[in-house]
Amino acid sequence: MATTDVGLHGSAQRPAAAPVVNNMSIQVATVNGSGSQSSNTVLLKTIFHMGVPVSGKNLFPSNIAGLPTWYTIRANKDGYVARKKEIDFLVAMNPETSRDDVMSLAPGAAVLYDEPLKLSSLRDDLIFYSVPFDKLVAPVCPEAKLRKLVKNMIYVGVLAKLLDLDMTEVDNALRKQFAKKVKAANLNLAAVQAGFDYAGASLTKHDPFRIERLNKNQGKIIIDGNAASALGCVFAGCTVLSWYPITPSSSLAENLIEYLKRFRVGPDGKATFAVVQAEDELAAIGMVLGASWAGARAMTTTSGPGISLMSEFAGLAYYAEIPAVVWDIQRVGPSTGLPTRTSQGDILSTAVLSHGDTRHIMLFPASPHDCFEMAMDAFNLAEKFQTPVFVMSDLDLGMNNWMSDPFPYPDKPIDRGKVLSKEDLSKLGGFGRYKDVDGDAIGYRTLPGTQHPAAAYFTRGSGHNAYGNYSERPEDYEGNMERLRRKFENVRSIAPGPVVEKMPNAEIGLIAFGTTHWALTESRDQLRDEYKVATDYLRIRAFPFSQEISGFVRSHKRVYVVEQNRDAQMFSLLRMDLDNDLVAKLRSIARLDGLPIDARSVTEEIAAMEEK
Amino acid sequence: MATTPAAPKTNRIGLSVIEYRGGKSTLCAGCGHNAISERIIDALYEMGVQPERVAKLSGIGCSSKSPAYFLSRAHSFNSVHGRMPSVATGTVLANRGLMALGVSGDGDTASIGIGQFIHLMRRNLPIVYIIEDNGVYGLTKGQFSATADLGSKLKTGVINELPPIDTCELAISLGATFVGRSFSGDKRQLHAMLKAAIAHRGTVLLDVVSPCVTFNDHEGSTKSYKYMKDHEEPLQDINFIPVFEDISVEYDPGTTLEVSMHDGSRLRLRKLEEDYDPTKKIHAITRLTEAREKGEILTGVLYLNTQAPTFLDMLNITDEPLATLPASVVRPGREVLEQVMEEMR
Numbered sequence: 001m002a003t004t005d006v007g008l009h010g011s012a013q014r015p016a017a018a019p020v021v022n023n024m025s026i027q028v029a030t031v032n033g034s035g036s037q038s039s040n041t042v043l044l045k046t047i048f049h050m051g052v053p054v055s056g057k058n059l060f061p062s063n064i065a066g067l068p069t070w071y072t073i074r075a076n077k078d079g080y081v082a083r084k085k086e087i088d089f090l091v092a093m094n095p096e097t098s099r100d101d102v103m104s105l106a107p108g109a110a111v112l113y114d115e116p117l118k119l120s121s122l123r124d125d126l127i128f129y130s131v132p133f134d135k136l137v138a139p140v141c142p143e144a145k146l147r148k149l150v151k152n153m154i155y156v157g158v159l160a161k162l163l164d165l166d167m168t169e170v171d172n173a174l175r176k177q178f179a180k181k182v183k184a185a186n187l188n189l190a191a192v193q194a195g196f197d198y199a200g201a202s203l204t205k206h207d208p209f210r211i212e213r214l215n216k217n218q219g220k221i222i223i224d225g226n227a228a229s230a231l232g233c234v235f236a237g238c239t240v241l242s243w244y245p246i247t248p249s250s251s252l253a254e255n256l257i258e259y260l261k262r263f264r265v266g267p268d269g270k271a272t273f274a275v276v277q278a279e280d281e282l283a284a285i286g287m288v289l290g291a292s293w294a295g296a297r298a299m300t301t302t303s304g305p306g307i308s309l310m311s312e313f314a315g316l317a318y319y320a321e322i323p324a325v326v327w328d329i330q331r332v333g334p335s336t337g338l339p340t341r342t343s344q345g346d347i348l349s350t351a352v353l354s355h356g357d358t359r360h361i362m363l364f365p366a367s368p369h370d371c372f373e374m375a376m377d378a379f380n381l382a383e384k385f386q387t388p389v390f391v392m393s394d395l396d397l398g399m400n401n402w403m404s405d406p407f408p409y410p411d412k413p414i415d416r417g418k419v420l421s422k423e424d425l426s427k428l429g430g431f432g433r434y435k436d437v438d439g440d441a442i443g444y445r446t447l448p449g450t451q452h453p454a455a456a457y458f459t460r461g462s463g464h465n466a467y468g469n470y471s472e473r474p475e476d477y478e479g480n481m482e483r484l485r486r487k488f489e490n491v492r493s494i495a496p497g498p499v500v501e502k503m504p505n506a507e508i509g510l511i512a513f514g515t516t517h518w519a520l521t522e523s524r525d526q527l528r529d530e531y532k533v534a535t536d537y538l539r540i541r542a543f544p545f546s547q548e549i550s551g552f553v554r555s556h557k558r559v560y561v562v563e564q565n566r567d568a569q570m571f572s573l574l575r576m577d578l579d580n581d582l583v584a585k586l587r588s589i590a591r592l593d594g595l596p597i598d599a600r601s602v603t604e605e606i607a608a609m610e611e612k
Numbered sequence: 613m614a615t616t617p618a619a620p621k622t623n624r625i626g627l628s629v630i631e632y633r634g635g636k637s638t639l640c641a642g643c644g645h646n647a648i649s650e651r652i653i654d655a656l657y658e659m660g661v662q663p664e665r666v667a668k669l670s671g672i673g674c675s676s677k678s679p680a681y682f683l684s685r686a687h688s689f690n691s692v693h694g695r696m697p698s699v700a701t702g703t704v705l706a707n708r709g710l711m712a713l714g715v716s717g718d719g720d721t722a723s724i725g726i727g728q729f730i731h732l733m734r735r736n737l738p739i740v741y742i743i744e745d746n747g748v749y750g751l752t753k754g755q756f757s758a759t760a761d762l763g764s765k766l767k768t769g770v771i772n773e774l775p776p777i778d779t780c781e782l783a784i785s786l787g788a789t790f791v792g793r794s795f796s797g798d799k800r801q802l803h804a805m806l807k808a809a810i811a812h813r814g815t816v817l818l819d820v821v822s823p824c825v826t827f828n829d830h831e832g833s834t835k836s837y838k839y840m841k842d843h844e845e846p847l848q849d850i851n852f853i854p855v856f857e858d859i860s861v862e863y864d865p866g867t868t869l870e871v872s873m874h875d876g877s878r879l880r881l882r883k884l885e886e887d888y889d890p891t892k893k894i895h896a897i898t899r900l901t902e903a904r905e906k907g908e909i910l911t912g913v914l915y916l917n918t919q920a921p922t923f924l925d926m927l928n929i930t931d932e933p934l935a936t937l938p939a940s941v942v943r944p945g946r947e948v949l950e951q952v953m954e955e956m957r
Contacts, residue, residue, distance in 0.1 A: 221956035231952060237942035239934040240705050242698075259952075263944045270930035272941055274705040279731040283698040286691070286728070290702025293689055294667065294710065295935025297942070298702060312692050406953040409946045414939045447935055448667040448687035449707050453631075455664060458680060460690040470680070 017108070020208045022052045022077035024088040028155070029101045031094050033065025035149035038177055038188070039156050040071040044401060045173035046165050047075045048222055051214040055081035056401040057596060062247070062340045068097045075211060078525075081403065082518035083596040089163075089209055091155050092119060093133075102126065110207035112158055127207045129199075131158055136198055140190040153188045157195025162203065163211045167196065221404050225397035228368035229327060230255035231407070232375025233299060234263060237414050238325075240298035242276040242287035244306060247339055248395040249329035252301040281306035285313040285324065292323040293459065295419070295447040297379050299325035304346050305334055307353065307390075314388055315354025318484070319462045321434070321443065323382035323389075323417070325375075330394040332594055341594035342395035344514055347569035350390050351543060356462065357481060359488045361389045362543040363496060365397060366517040370541070372407045377496055383417035385442060385491060394564075396515045396596040418444045425452040433457040433468035434480060441487035488544060495542035498549060506534040508610070509556030511549075513540040513570060515596060516562050522599035523606070531607045540570065545577050553582045560606055562589045564597050624660035624856055632657045634682040644796030644822025645675055645744045649682040651799065652713070652742075655806035656683060659854060667703050667710045671696040671725060674751055675717030675744035675822075686713075694725025697732035700739050701923075707933035708924050711810070712739040719749045722758040722777045729779070733786035733815060735923040740809045740816045743779055744796075746824035747835035754827030765832030779819050781900050784893055784915045789814035791896070791915040795840050796822040801911060804850040808913070811854065813874035814922050821909060840909060847888050847899075847912035848881035874918055881913055890916050 026043070030036040037058075044056040054075045061067035074084050086106045092098040092113040099122065102111055107125035115135075120128040133151050141150040153174075160170050170192060178185035229252050233241075241260075243253040253275075260273045274291075278284040284300040291298035302310070307328050317324050330346050332338035352358055361381055365371045374391055382389040418438075420431055425446070431454070434443045443466075446455040457468040464480070465471040503524070512520045517539055527533040538552045553559050553574075561571040568588040575583050589605050591597065620628040632653045637646050656666070663685035670676035672693035679688045691699045700714050721729045721743050732741070747760040756764075759779065760772045783791045790812045794802040802820060809816040821840055823829045829836045834843075848869075853859055855876035863870065863880060869890070871879045881890065889895050896915045903910040930937070 221953055223956045227956075231949075235943055235949065237937075237939060239937060239942060240702065242702065263948050264942070266930055266941070268930070269928070271928050272930050272934065272937055274927050274929050274934060276701065276705070278698065279727055282695060283701075283728055283731065286695045286698025287702035287705070289691070290669070290689070290699035290704075291706040291934075292702070293699070294703040294706035295933070296702070296706035298706070313695065316692055406956075407949065409949050410943070414943065446687070447707070448703065449665060449710050449933065449935075451662070451664050453664070453685055456685050456687045458688045458690065 017208045019210055020088070021210050021212050022075055022214060024075055024209045025084040025086065026073045026089040026091065026159070027087040027101075028071045028091040029094045029097050030069055030071075030152065031065070031096070032061055032063050032067045032069040034152060036069070036071065036093070036152045039152040040073065042156055042170060042173045042177055043159065044073050045176070045222065046160070046169045047073065047211055048217055048403065049169045049173065050166055050211060051217050052077060052211055053079040053081060053216050053403060055403065057083055057396065058400060059595065060340050062336065068094050077214060077216070079216065080518075080522040080599070082522055083598045085598040085600045089207070091159070092117060093152070093155070110209065112155060112162070129158070129162070129203050131155070131195070131198065136194045137191060140194050141187060146187070150187060150191045153191035154195035157192040157197070158199045158203070160192065161196045161199035162205055162207070163209060165211055166213065217403065219406060221406050222401050223368045223404055224251070224399055224401055225365065225368050225371045225393055226252035226329065226399060227255045228371040228404070228407070229365075229375055229391070229393065229398070230259055232372035234259045235410050236297065236376040236379045238297050238299055238379065239272065240274050240288070240291040240296040241300070242278045242284045242291075242298070243300050244278050244281045244284045244302065246303045246306050248331055248399045249301040249303050249306075249327060251399060252327055252329060281309040282313065285310040285326065288324045288326070289313060289317055289322050292382070293448070297383070299327065301327035301329065303329050303331045307346055307350060308334070311354050314360065315356060315358050316461055317388045318354065318358045318360065320459050321386040321445075322459070323386055325378045325382050325389055325391070327391045327393060329398040330392060332592070338594045340395070342515070342564065342596055343592055344392070344394060344516065344564040345569065345592065347392065347563075347565070348567070348572055350392065351573055359544070361385065361387060361491055361495060363389065363391045364513040364541055365391060365393050366514050366539060367397070368402050368404045369407060371397070374496065376410050376412055380412065380415040381491065381495060384415050384494070385487060386417060386445065387487075392514065394515055418442055420444050420446050420450070420455075422450055422452045422455070425450070425454050430454040432466045434464060434483070435466040436483055440490055441483045492544045492546055495544070495546070497546045498541055498552070499539045500548070500552065501537045503528060503534040503536060506536040507557045508533060508535045509552055509559035510535050510537045510562060511540060511552070511559055511570075511574070512537070512562045516564055519597045519599045519602055520562055523602040526599060526603040527606060530603070531610070533607065533610055543573065545574070549574070550578055550582055553578060553585055556585065558587055559585050560587045560589050560609075562602055564592045565590055566592055623657050625662060627657070627663070629653065629657045631663060631685060632683055634684045635680050637678070637681040639674055639678065639681075640826050642825040643674070644746065644824070645678045646681070647796040647799070648742065648744055648802070648820055648822055649678050651802045651806055653682045654803060655810060659807055659810045660856070661711060661810060665709065665711050666713055668713050668715065669696050669700040669703065670715045671717070671720035673717040673720045673749070675715055676720055678744065679715050694720050694723070695728055696720065697725065697728035701732065701735070701737055704737055704739065704924070705927075705929070706935040708929060709933055712737075714739055714741040716741065716743050718743060718745045718747060718757040718759040722779055726758070726777070730782065730786060733783045733788045733817065736787055736789055736814045736920055737923040738813055738815070741818070743817070743819045744822040745779075745819050745835070746822050746828050747833070748824050748828040750824050750827060761834040764834045767827060767830055778900060778904065780817065780914050781897055783815075783817040784896050787815070788817045788915075789917040789920045790816040790913070792817070792913045793819045793821070793909070793911045795844055795909070795911055796820055797837055797840060798844065798911065801846060801850055804852045805913065807852040807854065808850070808873065808877070808879045811852070811873040811875050811877040812918070814917075814920055843907060843909050845903065845908040845910050847885050847890070847910060847914070848883055850912060851880040851882070853878040853880065871916055871918060879913070879916070890914060
């Protein structure tokens with residue numbers, strides 16, 4: 001007899017509902033540290049290799065083991081990869097959250113659950129599949145202490161059967177996942193098979209969800225943003241990394257270390273890089289400044305709390321004009337709270353980080369591809385403009401799995417900026433460190449160790465004249481600040497420009513940046529299809545803002561600025577930058593609940609504001 | 613009658629001492645820091661250090677201004693308060709050919725910068741780190757610092773009730789490989805120690821008591837010229853024989869310890885305290901503790917280890933400065949990117 005529990009009343013009793021193919025969100029609810037990551041990766045990769053666009057988002061607690069964690073896999077034939085608000089298929093493995101997990105589902109969703117949880121009585125408008133995980137795992141995994149880990153592979157098999165996944169792809173994904181660990185791979189494969197066989201023998205499919213092979217992922221890769229950023233830094237010629245561990249940026253440093261060890265050790269066995277795990281973020285940025293001052297391509301990676309600690313040095317770097325590359329993998333809030341949740345909350349504070357008058361270049365990657373390319377942009381801009389550059393990634397981008405086209409080999413040359421050599425000095429006789437000789441507000445620098453008697457200069461904060469000599473003269477200070485302002489203005493036309501996507505007859509404009517992009521792309525289609533609202537869309541990629549942005553605002557009736565924070569930080573920066581008549585056109589949609597933003601919420605909010 | 617002026621005296625690389633000078637000091641007349649700057653100039657000159665090979669690094673305070681007053685031909689970085697160690701670390705990593713010369717004060721090192729100081733000492737980064745130690749904050753007008761001795765009195769009559777942080781003791785226990793204490797008024801000792809410091813490979817920490825004539829040179833201060841003259845207890849009579857000076861003088865191994873430096877120079881320490889062995893950490897710590905209890909200021913080479921690997925050895929960095937590696941070395945080829953892309957499929 002089939003053990004499928006189907007609610008007896010209401011809408012759930014509709015096994016004949018129209019099939020939903022390649023359009024679903026699967027959520028796996030487990031306990032942190034139970035090894036579900038391997039199972040989820042196998043599921044993700046299987047769907048990916050079946051040619052169906054897919055994304056995977058890990059929602060995890062600030063905890064090593066024991067607290068609830070959720071992993072959401074979204075498969076979508078149209079290529080939407082943002083978080084979907086509604087869950088279609090729940091895999092309930094965690095006794096602690098299963099009740100809430102089930103209660104939050106929309107009617108018609110399917111639930112695969114661990115038998116002892118007895119969830120089927122909770123709702124009568126869902127489709128339930130009960131699976132006796134412990135009974136199934138025992139015969140395939142004789143070693144009792146491994147069962148907790150192997151147990152999670154069983155749901156892969158059950159889902160494979162229910163969703164019609166290609167078992168050959170499951171097999172491939174699993175073998176790749178366990179790479180050289182053949183024994184572990186075999187053990188886990190047996191668990192998958194046990195789940196698959198159980199579902200075939202004992203479950204009757206009542207839900208409409210299926211995966212069918214498509215051909216949309218040809219040539220694509222799956223990578224998280226932090227790995228992509230790390231790879232970008234390797235190819236950008238980074239030579240010094242100093243960092244302090246902090247979620248969600250640690251994996252950027254760890255990936256970078258791994259790549260550097262693999263690809264940047266010379267034939268003599270010597271490293272063409274230096275990595276220091278610093279004592280704190282103050283030291284991390286201090287080392288970056290020392291190294292950049294002496295001519296290395298130096299970087300650090302951190303998150304909001306680290307950015308706060310780097311504040312004083314960031315100001316010094318701005319005034320003393322020292323390059324630095326800082327990755328900010330944004331997360332929620334200070335201290336404890338939601339350190340493992342995504343946010344775009346450091347925009348405003350980073351733009352003017354430090355005391356006194358400061359302005360910093362920020363880049364906003366939206367995809368792993370951006371992460372890879374912006375690594376190069378960041379180093380080139382930092383050295384060209386002799387100033388810190390902040391790459392504002394976030395947890396959603398940095399730590400989650402994204403599909404991407406493979407990264408093209410960098411065609412941009414490595415731009416080391418204006419550095420005078422010994423030979424240059426011999427020709428010139430001398431130089432003024434902060435003198436604007438080219439009219440672009442960027443002075444020439446020399447590196448310590450340059451063997452020329454006129455090479456040296458004294459580096460200090462704001463009180464210097466064009467020759468780097470100490471000065472408290474009002475005209476020197478003002479002149480220097482004015483030059484710094486002009487220098488920053490010049491970044492506008494050189495930093496990565498915005499990307500604009502248009503629809504015919506659109507009067508409404510949307511502005512977003514970073515990972516908000518993915519919800520926006522989907523939301524624009526919803527607005528067009530469901531509300532007949534056509535929109536043009538501009539994605540900001542850098543601060544200071546390109547002139548194109550004011551043109552975009554000017555050419556639209558209303559412009560919605562969408563972002564993942566409470567205080568409308570990008571909106572505020574735009575208000576500071578745009579002319580008053582343009583500011584009046586801006587509307588803010590700023591929301592953050594700790595989850596990556598979803599299209600539906602944006603769509604409904606814009607639709608409601610448009611109907612007013 | 614016209615006379616030909618005598619050619620100025622030059623060092624082994626053909627530079628006169630004037631090439632080692634800096635800008636005019638803006639510190640108070642009589643400040644110990646100025647004497648230390650003079651000793652640095654002399655030591656660099658006599659050692660024949662190419663000025664352009666030096667990177668001067670400092671934090672914030674009177675001490676940290678002083679790099680402007682010597683060796684103008686070297687790059688200098690006056691960073692932020694207490695953070696010179698990290699800036700110095702980055703600088704040395706970027707260009708291992710530089711000689712890093714860090715100048716800090718007691719506030720800059722022992723209070724706001726204690727975290728970075730401690731971690732620098734752990735790494736044995738090649739650097740000469742000088743603390744110009746006067747026990748007070750000068751630029752903010754005379755507050756106690758964390759190296760002020762217990763019971764020391766401010767001009768205002770305030771008594772220090774907290775025990776001092778002994779930077780030398782910390783440095784020894786944490787891993788610095790050349791630790792010494794001196795006095796800005798002890799010209800001969802400081803001069804010899806600085807020359808040895810330049811020859812050392814690894815972290816040198818020199819705590820140089822340097823009286824503040826404006827805020828801490830009065831009766832009741834334990835960092836005044838008078839107090840130092842009365843309480844300085846030199847451990848050794850120090851002689852430094854650079855590798856390029858071929859001098860062989862007989863010495864008595866019973867009373868003199870000779871140490872070979874990494875570059876072949878020799879540091880000859882004639883023992884003033886018979887039992888003191890500066891190659892033994894535990895001796896140094898014990899003796900420093902005793903001295904503190906007795907109110908003595910021990911000076912000389914407190915600890916020396918010429919064999920320990922430096923941070924650069926540990927990191928196995930390539931010989932050429934990272935700063936100037938060409939793109940062909942720092943950007944891997946197409947096949948590497950393709951390989952990684954394949955792994956992500």
